[in-house]
Amino acid sequence: MTNVDMWFDPKCPWAWIASRWLLEVERVRDVRVRFHVLSLALLNKDREVEDWYREWLDTAWGPARVAKAVEQKYGDPRAVYTALGNRIHLEKQPLGRDLYTAALAEADLPVELADAADSTEYDDALLAGNQEGLGPVGEDLGTPAIHVTMPDGSVNAFFGPVVSPTPRGEDAGRLWDGVLLVSGTPGFFELKRVRTSPVVN
Structure with missing residues (x-):
């Protein structure tokens, strides 16, 4: 069994597609995925970004804080991420x-x-999650951030893949094989x- 940890921002469409890809990979490879929250709003809080992206980030606090509250209290936020993501990315419901x-x-x-959406209570935990997820990948990147624990105990960490639409079945498995191959190359x-x-989900 290969353990995979993925850091996601619930509002990020690329992270959403990558997460659905990893769930497909679980079906066709001996892989188990654990999900963790990363906040793009927090990551870019003090950075100069384009106006459209700042507006996008300003609405990303709520879902990230709610998902982090779940992660802090109940562990892997897989179920709530799916429930949030279906509403945000597929049904296009208003945040x-x-x-x-x-x-x-x-x-x-x-x-x-849901009270966490408008609270700073979990922002320190969000910061810690950002640092854990991006530390081995690069602070200038974002989501999806993926860490793969290799059989020898080493960790292969990378940003991506950025792919659309979501690969399914054995297509997902082949992409996984290729991503592991290239990202594991010194x-x-x-x-x-x-x-x-x-973006096509």
Whole structure:
């Protein structure tokens, strides 16, 4: 069994697709994924970014804080991430308390955790999660951040993959094999091309 840890921001569409890909990988490879929260709003709090991205980030605090509250109290936030992500990315529901309480209820979690969206109570934990997820990858990156614990105990950490739409079945497995191969190659840092299609979940 290969243990994989993925850091996600609930609002990030690329992290959402990567998380759905990893769930497919679990089905076709001997892999177990654990999910962790990373806040892009916190990561970019003091950075100069374009106006459109600042507006996007300003609305990303709520879902990240709710997911972090779940992670702190109940462990792996897989179920609430799926419930949040379906609403945010597939159903395009407006962010807010109604979305958070519905997602928490679907995940059989206390709806009172929605209060975290407007609280700084979990921001120190968010910062610690950011540092843990991005430390081995690079603080200038973001989500998805993935750490793979290799058989020898070493950790292969990387940002990505950025892919759309979500690979399914054996296509997901082949992408996994390739990502492990290139990211595990000493001295390998980047493989990239221009995006030619919109985000498709």
